[in-house]
Amino acid sequence: MQDALAVVIPVYNEELCIMDTLTSLKGQDNPPLRVRFYVVDNGSTDGTQGVIWNFLRNNPGFPLSLIEEPIKGTGTACNTGFSAAISGGAQVIVRTDGDTVVSENWLRVIVTQMSIDRSAQLITGRVLPRKDELYRPFDDFILPFSVRAARIALTIVHFDRNYLGAATGGNMAIRSDAFETIGGFKISNIDVGNEDVQLSIDVIRNFGREAVAYCKDMVCYTSMRRIRQSGLISSSLYYLFPGLRKAGKNDKR
Numbered sequence: 001m002q003d004a005l006a007v008v009i010p011v012y013n014e015e016l017c018i019m020d021t022l023t024s025l026k027g028q029d030n031p032p033l034r035v036r037f038y039v040v041d042n043g044s045t046d047g048t049q050g051v052i053w054n055f056l057r058n059n060p061g062f063p064l065s066l067i068e069e070p071i072k073g074t075g076t077a078c079n080t081g082f083s084a085a086i087s088g089g090a091q092v093i094v095r096t097d098g099d100t101v102v103s104e105n106w107l108r109v110i111v112t113q114m115s116i117d118r119s120a121q122l123i124t125g126r127v128l129p130r131k132d133e134l135y136r137p138f139d140d141f142i143l144p145f146s147v148r149a150a151r152i153a154l155t156i157v158h159f160d161r162n163y164l165g166a167a168t169g170g171n172m173a174i175r176s177d178a179f180e181t182i183g184g185f186k187i188s189n190i191d192v193g194n195e196d197v198q199l200s201i202d203v204i205r206n207f208g209r210e211a212v213a214y215c216k217d218m219v220c221y222t223s224m225r226r227i228r229q230s231g232l233i234s235s236s237l238y239y240l241f242p243g244l245r246k247a248g249k250n251d252k253r
Contacts, residue, residue, distance in 0.1 A: 004034040005111065006085030007094045010069075010077035011039055014098035015046040017223060022055045024101040026062060031107045036088055037064040039098075040081040043072065048098075074169070075185035075195030082184060086176050093179060097170035099223040101130060106220065110173045113215045121178035121211040122203045124167035125218025134224045143224070154197065162204045165212045169196030171220045174203070182206050 007025060011018055018039070025037060039052055052066055069080040078095060085093050092114055096102055103109075113123050127147060129139035147168060154163040182202040185195040203211050 004089045005032045005036075005092050005094065005107065006088065006090035007035065007037045007096065007107070008078060008081035008085060009037070009039045009096055009098055010042055010074050010081065011044065011048055011098035012042040012074075012077075013044050013046045013048060015044075015048045015051055017099035018048055019051050019055060020101050021096065021098055022052070022064070024104075024106075025096075026059060027104060028102075028107045029104045032111050035063065035107065036085070036090070037062075038067060038081040038084055039064065040067045040069050040077040042074070042077040043068075043070045073195070078195065079184045082176075082179060086180070091176050092173055093176055094173040095169065095171075096220060097222065099130075100170045101221045102171075103219040103221075106218065109215060109217045113213070113218065114173065114175070117213055119210050120213035121207050122167055122172060122174045122200060123213045123215050123218065124172045124200075125215045125220070127168050127171050128219060128221050129224050130221040132223065136224070139224055143222075160201075162201055162209065163197065165204060165209060165214075166197045166200040167212060169194075170222055171218060172196070172199075173218075174199075178203060178207065178211070 009018075009021060014021075022037075022039075041049055041052075049066065052064075056062065056064060056066075065084065067080060067084060069077045082093050092110070094107070094110055109125075110123065114120065117123070127143065129143045151164050151166055154166065155161050182199070184199075186198050186202065200212055
């Protein structure tokens, strides 16, 4: 596939994690030739930007743009980054998070999957726990279980089985045409709802269930900090009732 590819990373107070994220993106095995990275800082108050500039100084020529979006909301930050990517010619836009490390073949898997499955407008994959200082042996079970449980709970609450196919925000890729057709991320404040889930539902309702595809080889590893800070029950309730979320000082917006 010769489509231009962009990766968008919304960040808020990711001073401790963003270097690992950027390093994993730089270390991609056989990445597409036409790829650009966009980090969207959503009003960080720590040293996040300093870490990013330090990465760029140590990696001259790496195709990364740092964008500032002061208005609160992961969806708002994503819309800003996605718009910049589309303006830059990207035909497929990938999203991950600032506390996530992606597998070495992550971009290659995405490009291959999008080429093979032309009906897929949005693809997602597995999210596993990072093996860092917050890791516990049972996390390999807890994280996948929590993701599945959240999808089932949303299906029950909304009485809509489309929620079973919702993509995981930190591990998704969408065609630019589809993103523009659905009007981007609809919700910009985490106190109101989950933007990633709504994006998936909008894709399904516009293009059908086959438009959201799951790829088991599309793997990323995310921090368990939110579950450690808020607890499993509170973290799970966030997906059903966002206003109940207990925000940690380093939580993404």
